[in-house]
Structures are given as C-alpha cells and as structure tokens.
Amino acid sequence: MADLVRGPAGTNRVLDGLRTYRMISAMWIRSTMTYRASFAMTTLGNFTATAFDFVAILLMFSRVDALGGYSLPEIAFLYGLSSVAFGLADLGLGSMERLGRRVRDGTLDTLLVRPAPVLAQMAADQFGLRRLGRVTQGTMVLVYALATVDIDWTPLKLLLMPVMLLSGAGIFAAVFIAGAAFQFVAKDASEVQNAFTYGGTTLLQYPPTVFATDLVRGVTFVLPLSFVNWLPATYVLGRPIPLGLPQWVAFLSPLVAAGCCALAGLAWRAGLRSYQSTGS
C-alpha cells in the first residue's frame, strides 16, 4: 500500500493528496459495489431523506402562497443551490466527521504513518457514493426551480450559476475541514459539526427574510454561509440583497470560498500538530 501511494519525487502535496484521495475512494466504491442491493437502498435512502425536507416545504405551500415574501419557485431556487453545493461537499468530505471516532479508538495513527496526506486519507475513508442521492435530489429541485422561476437572465447571471455551486461547495468543504480540526480538540463532539453543516444547509434553504437580522449578520460576517446562495441568488432573482449590502457582494463567493478553505487548512494543520495519540 505504501508503495502505491508514494508519489514520484518532486510532486507537490496537493497532487499527492488528490492521487491518494482518488485511490482510496475508488477502493471504497469497489467495496460498496459488493453489496449492490444495500448500495441501491442507501442511495435511495439518501435521496429520500433529503427529499423529505422539500416535501415539507411543498406541504407548507399547500397552506400559504409565500414564505418570507418568497414564492415556491424562488424558495426551490435557494433550496436547489444550497442542496447541490452542500451535497458536493458532503460527497467529497462527508467522511471527515468520523475523525473524532478515529481519535478515540486510536485508528488515526494508522493514517499518520502512511506516506500520504492525512487529510486526503481521512476524507476518502469510507467514501460514500450513496451521497450522490443528495446531489441528485438537489439537482432535481434546482431544475424544477429554473423551469418555473421568473428570472431576467443576463450573461452575468448565467455565469453566476456554476460559480455559486462551486463556491458554495468550497465554503461547505471548509466547514467540514474546520469541523474535523475541532474534533482533534473535542474528541466526541462531532455533533457540533452537524449544526453548521446540516443546520447550515437547512438555514439556506429558506429565504433570508425569514430570519432575524442578527442571525443573517452572523452567517454573513462570522461564518459566511450567506455566500453559498443568499447573496448571489438574491441578485439573480432580482431581490433586495440581504442586510442592504451592495450588489457586488454577489460576486464575492469564490473569494470567500478560497479564504474559508485557507483558514480551514490552517486550522486542520494546527489540529493535526496538536494531536496526541490515545495510545490504545
């Protein structure tokens, strides 16, 4: 195994990490495919689980015409963007939340002695292809939204669509990595991470007008989840930008994502450096 992941001399750590990630995830995909029925069930389960919160929104709209002043297609637009962005991050890095368990049972040590980046090994560990269920569901809602919502399309707005999804995935990826770094310190508090990952995506599925201003400020200036969809999407929808911010903030998502990933990377390195094996 060690020989397989050791790159030729001169390759950089990012490429090294990506190669490691690809190999380990491919191994897990092969392993998952051994139990095809179970894979089909868990993927469908993943799809259904995420679909239920959209069904809840549909049920709400069977009783009202607007929520926070937003129509159903507009909320579906926010929902689809947040769901796909989160789904991509979850597909790639969802296994990071298992870090606390590995610290507790000492199996993290196995990853440390291998000549490959720990982050890549950790992220690819138990790679769950079933998580495509969430991405698929989000995409379906997004397609429904795009087909029904009334948007005055411009080239700039079109360009913003893929940018939003990728930056959003980047921001959520940073949350996953920072959450894992936190688990080096708080070994069995992985649920805190759920508040920011699952909680974050749930929050973004509803319009910003629903929430208290302080909460919107918090997810804009402290933990910048607003940049996943609220800020760019309100621009695309031609709605007022939250908090009275200028229009150009809608285009900051890639910068914010890059910044978040850099900070999360630093947190990860600090966490890894502080790690002391349980010795068990």
Added chain:
Amino acid sequence: MDSGRLYLAVGMGGFRRYATYRAATAAGIFTNTVFGLILVYTYTALWDQRPHLGGYDLAQAVTYVWVGQSLFKTLANGGGGVEGELMERIRTGDIAVDLYRPADLQLWWLAADLGRASFELLARGVPPFVLGALMFDLALPTDATTWLAFLVAVVLAMLVSFGIRYLIALSAFWLLDGTGVAQMVMFVGWFCSGMILPLNVFPGLLGEVVRALPWSALLQAPADVLLGRADPLGTYAFQALWAVLLLAAGRLVQGMATQRVVVQGG
C-alpha cells in the same frame, strides 16, 4: 423479583453509558438548539401568513418546535438508539452470545434503550427546551397535572419508538447489512413523526394517514397533551395500542429470527 432487578440494572447501565459522553451531550444540546432556532423562524413566517394553522397559535407552534428538539434524541426519531449496536451484533454473530444469556432478548434491549432514553430526556431534552423558553414566548401549562400527563405520554412514546426500532434491527437477521433499510425507515419516521412540520398541518388524506401511523405517537401525541390540545386518555390509548402491537410483532419476528440462527449454527 430477581429478573426485575436484572432489567433495572441493564437500564441503569444504558443510562450511565450515555452519561459518559459529556462533550457529545453538550454538542447535541448545541445542535438541537440551532435546529430549533431555524424551525422557529420558518414556523413564524408560516404562522404569520396563516395564523391558527393546524389549530395552533404562534406560541403553541413555537412550543411544538422545542418539544420536538427535546424529544428528538430521546425518541431517536432519526435513529441513534440501541438498535445500531443490536444490528452490529446480529451482523457479526455476537448475538449468539446474547441468546445464551438467561434473559429475554427483547426485554434486555428494551431496558437498555429505556435507560438511554431517560438519560437523553434529562440531559439533552431539558436544556434546549429551557433555552427555547428563555428566547421565545412559549405556551406552557401552569398546572402540574398537564406536565405529569405529558411525561406519561413521553414514556409511552419511548415504548412505541423502541418497538419500531427493534423491528428494524431484527431485519438484519435476513438482510445481514440492514443499514439501508434502517436508514429508509428512519427517514420515513422522522418525517411522519412531525419533526419538520406538525402532523396537524399536513393537508387532507395525507394528514389523516400520518396521524394514524405509529410515528404520530412519538412527537405529535406528547406535544398535543402538553399543549392541552388532546385528551390525555385518548392519546394514551392510541399510543398504548401501537406499543402493544409493535412489541408483539417484535416478539414474533424475534422468535422467527432466533430459530433461523439455530439452523444456521448447525
């Protein structure tokens, strides 16, 4: 009696076991509070448009949110009870050891799960509820009788919840890797227990169906008793009926499954 003491010990073991994970408990309180907040705001937007939706006023709807967050882990609406461990024991074959014990399999796991649920109710249920009450106007009963009636409904909900999850866990005898089925049933249960939206808001026939299913005994039933929206005795009868049916089904399936183990073991 002796066997009573045994199951009491198993239950206390379950309680203490979950009490060891202090950071996890704190993390859970935080997460439940965050989800509670998100739901309160969406419900407020909903009830602004339609006051008295589902027969609740806004304060009652907000109270419902915090009851839900408090009971979420207790009733393991989204999984996370003892069933995960039971499935693992079935998958690895360790269950054979359990079958040699001079104790009833179902009662053993029920006792362990009730211990777990009691801990979650005290440690993870009360704090988010108190936080919710400090932040928002809740519609809380002022008489001790209603609170007591609520607690009885919660205990009955624990039995129904275990009944469902025990059946799911036993499916592992046939499926070996039962995680897929478990996951599916969990999400159906999460939705049908009214965790995202109260069941009395569900429209038409769908509403009638979900309110008749066992999952409505988990959150909707105790919440309505606390909110004074349901007659406690009628609620108890509904919950008890499902508890008896599910636990009896569990015994039946357990009997079929254990015979299967003997055949396999040769």
